[in-house]
Amino acid sequence: xxxxxxxxxxxxxxxxxxxxxxxxxxxxxxxxxxxxxxxxxxxxxxxxxxxxxxxxxxxxxxxxxxxxxxxxxxxxxxxxxxxxxxxxxxxxxxxxxxxxxxxxxxxxxxxxxxxxxxxxxxxxxxxxxxxxxxxxxxxxxxxxxxxxxxxxxxxxxxxxxxxxxxxxxxxxxxxxxxxxxxxxxxxxxxxxxxxxxxxxxxxxxxxxxxxxxxxxxxxxxxxxxxxxxxxxxxxxxxxxxxxxxxxxxxxxxxxxxxxxxxxxxxxxxxxxxxxxxxxxxxxxxxxxxxxxxxxxxxxxxxxxxxxxxxxxxxxxxxxxxxxxxxxxxxxxxxxxxxxxxxxxxxxxxxxxxxxxxxxxxxxxxxxxxxxxxxxxxxxxxxxxxxxxxxxxxxxxxxxxxxxxxxxxxxxxxxxxxxxxxxxxxxxxxxxxxxxxxxxxxxxxxxxx
Numbered sequence: 001x002x003x004x005x006x007x008x009x010x011x012x013x014x015x016x017x018x019x020x021x022x023x024x025x026x027x028x029x030x031x032x033x034x035x036x037x038x039x040x041x042x043x044x045x046x047x048x049x050x051x052x053x054x055x056x057x058x059x060x061x062x063x064x065x066x067x068x069x070x071x072x073x074x075x076x077x078x079x080x081x082x083x084x085x086x087x088x089x090x091x092x093x094x095x096x097x098x099x100x101x102x103x104x105x106x107x108x109x110x111x112x113x114x115x116x117x118x119x120x121x122x123x124x125x126x127x128x129x130x131x132x133x134x135x136x137x138x139x140x141x142x143x144x145x146x147x148x149x150x151x152x153x154x155x156x157x158x159x160x161x162x163x164x165x166x167x168x169x170x171x172x173x174x175x176x177x178x179x180x181x182x183x184x185x186x187x188x189x190x191x192x193x194x195x196x197x198x199x200x201x202x203x204x205x206x207x208x209x210x211x212x213x214x215x216x217x218x219x220x221x222x223x224x225x226x227x228x229x230x231x232x233x234x235x236x237x238x239x240x241x242x243x244x245x246x247x248x249x250x251x252x253x254x255x256x257x258x259x260x261x262x263x264x265x266x267x268x269x270x271x272x273x274x275x276x277x278x279x280x281x282x283x284x285x286x287x288x289x290x291x292x293x294x295x296x297x298x299x300x301x302x303x304x305x306x307x308x309x310x311x312x313x314x315x316x317x318x319x320x321x322x323x324x325x326x327x328x329x330x331x332x333x334x335x336x337x338x339x340x341x342x343x344x345x346x347x348x349x350x351x352x353x354x355x356x357x358x359x360x361x362x363x364x365x366x367x368x369x370x371x372x373x374x375x376x377x378x379x380x381x382x383x384x385x386x387x388x389x390x391x392x393x394x395x396x397x398x399x400x401x402x403x404x405x406x407x408x409x410x411x412x413x414x415x416x417x418x419x420x421x422x423x424x425x426x427x428x429x430x431x432x433x434x435x436x437x438x439x440x441x442x443x444x445x446x447x448x
Contacts, residue, residue, distance in 0.1 A: 030056060031068055045190075045416075052400055055407070060087035063428040065412055073412040076422045076436045081238070081270055082301030085349050086427040092300050095345035099338050108136070108335040115340035122347050123307060126279065129288030133315040135308045135327070136335040140269040140295035141175030143306035144231075146329055147265050147291045148179055150310060151229035154263065157317045157325045165223065166201040167230045167262070173239035174231065174267050183231055185240055202227065206245055207252050216252075220260055229263035229290075230256065234281035235385065238270040241417045242390040244383055250285035263290040263314065269306070273297035273346075274355050274426060277363060277386035290314055300346035305339035358426040362387040362433065366422060369437035376444050380418070389422040391440060396420075402443070409439040420444070 034056045043054060056068040063086055065073045078084065085092065099115065106113060120134040135150075137143045148166060155163040168174070168183035175181070181191040182198040191198075202223050207213035220227075234250050237243040250266075257264040266289035271281035275297065278284050282292070291314060295306035318327055333339075349355065366389035373391045374382045381392040396402060399415050406413040413420060413436065422436055 029069060034068070050400070052404055062086035062088070063425045063432050071410065073407065073410055074428075074432045074435045076411055076413040076424055078423055078425045079301045080296070081275065081423045082296045082299075084273055084275070084297040084355070084426050085300045085346065085353075086425040087301070089300060089345075089349065089427075091349060092302050092342055092345040095341045096302070096338060099341035102337075104338050105333065105336050107332075109330055113335070113337050113340075115337050115344060116335040119340045119343050119347075120307075122344065123294070123309060126347070127292065127309060128280065128283055130311050131288065131292055131309045132312060133310045135310075135329070136340075137306045137308065137331050138304045138333050138336065138339070139175075140293065140306050141177045141180050142331060143269065143293040143295055143308045144174045144180045144183075144265075144267055145177055146308040146327075147231070147267075147293050148183070148229075149329060150291060150308065150314060150327065151263050151265060153325075153327065154314055154317045155228045157320065160228075162226055163228045165226045165228065166265075167219065167223070167227055168201055168203055169206050169232050169237070170203060171206065171237045171240040171243045172203075172231075172233060173237065174233075188240065190239075206232070206249055207256075208245055208249055213252065217256065220256055224260040224262070227260070227262055229265050231265040231267060233267045234271055235276050235284065236271055236281070236388060239416075241392070242383075242388060242419055242421050244385055247285035250282060250287055254285070254287040254289075257290075265289060265291045265293070267293050269293055269295040274350070274359050275386050275388060275423065277356070277359055279350070279356070298346065299339055299342035300349065302342045302346075303336070303339040304333075305336065305343055353427075355426050359387045361430075362424065362426065362428070365430065365433050366437065369434065370422075370440065373441055373444055376441075379444065387424060387426060389437075391420045391444065393418050393420065393444075405443050406439060409443060411436050411439040413439065 057065050058068045059066045063075050065075050067073065103113065108116065116136060123134055124132045135146055137146055152164045155161065166183050170185050171188065173184050178198065181194055182201050184191055186192060186195055186203055202219055204216045204219045205212040207216040230253055232253060235245060254264055266282050268280055272294045273279065282289060291308060291310045293306065293308050298307065299305050318325055363384060363386055366384045370382050370384065370389050370391060373379050378393050379391060380394050383390045396415055396418050402415050420440055424433060424436065
């Protein structure tokens with residue numbers, strides 16, 4: 001038998017095309033809600049002229065997604081990294097039902113409620129250091145926007161109007177809104193088309209070696225007078241390509257922020273709540289940021305909720321007799337009672353079920369099973385951290401086609417950029433995790 005070729009070549013054989021056709025839903029067998037609604041929907045991250053038809057999900061359970069056509073897929077990405085306890089956990093469901101019967105939502109302007117205040121107290125007790133003031137929003141991008149507004153207004157309130165820029169990093173990703181796009185990687189990211197309309201911040205290399213550290217400090221020295229904060233994703237730059245860095249990098253950033261009088265913002269929207277092996281990634285560096293952002297797994301992947309949490313010295317800069325010194329931000333559904341009830345139930349599960357032990361077991365499994373991919377043609381790197389497994393390729397010529405091949409293997413894996421990755425639920429059964437790693441190996445080792 002000939003050696004396997006690069007499975008990501010642009011041309012595809014008839015067998016590959018047949019697998020993709022088998023994975024695509026047949027419109028004749030689809031329910032009315034699908035055929036009638038699909039022409040009116042705009043899907044994310046998709047060139048809808050050429051993208052395959054989306055799958056029709058019917059139900060979920062733990063790490064599996066049931067489709068309307070009867071197929072069942074093992075979910076390797078946990079609903080974009082959110083469903084850490086698996087789908088439909090009975091404890092979270094019960095919390096939603098109880099809260100729904102009492103008060104699904106009430107405005108958070110001039111009024112508070114128990115689920116939000118209870119959650120704020122629990123988060124502050126769980127986070128490292130003195131992070132103790134919580135501002136709730138309803139998405140990760142908005143949580144980062146709020147962090148940026150806090151950092152900018154912190155300077156304005158202190159009478160430093162020229163210090164309003166951020167220092168962010170190559171490979172970084174912080175959201176898709178206009179403000180957050182401005183601190184994403186401007187060249188490698190998905191937002192380069194917007195370059196001319198975005199705010200101009202300073203983008204530096206992560207200080208991981210002598211050369212990048214020298215460039216990082218050169219930029220700091222040059223721009224410190226106009227900077228208010230450093231912002232980064234700790235340990236893993238997620239949407240930038242699942243790029244890992246060591247805790248030493250975070251220590252360098254904390255030291256640099258202190259030296260130049262800057263705030264340090266850590267975006268733990270992806271890394272928070274156990275994904276990297278500790279409850280929060282910054283714990284591995286034993287540092288405390290000035291502002292931290294949380295979302296995704298905050299509610300166990302059940303409802304939309306995010307939080308931006310600041311230390312006392314940040315919050316105190318907003319306390320004044322001047323009304324203009326207040327933080328003027330207030331999403332309509334901030335601190336939604338149902339979502340806060342979900343998040344409290346999720347924290348209950350971290351307290352009562354062995355989530356970090358499960359992450360350690362997933363780490364060992366991924367390390368063992370993905371390593372065999374390293375020798376396959378076209379594979380550039382294999383890396384694992386916590387419950388994150390990555391096979392980096394030289395190139396993915398057609399991500400849509402590769403996704404269809406995984407669907408044909410009855411797994412839900414969404415390659416992007418040049419990586420095939422897994423971020424499963426922490427509760428995934430070992431046999432389902434094996435199904436995912438085996439599918440990756442089979443697909444990447446099969447001739448096209």
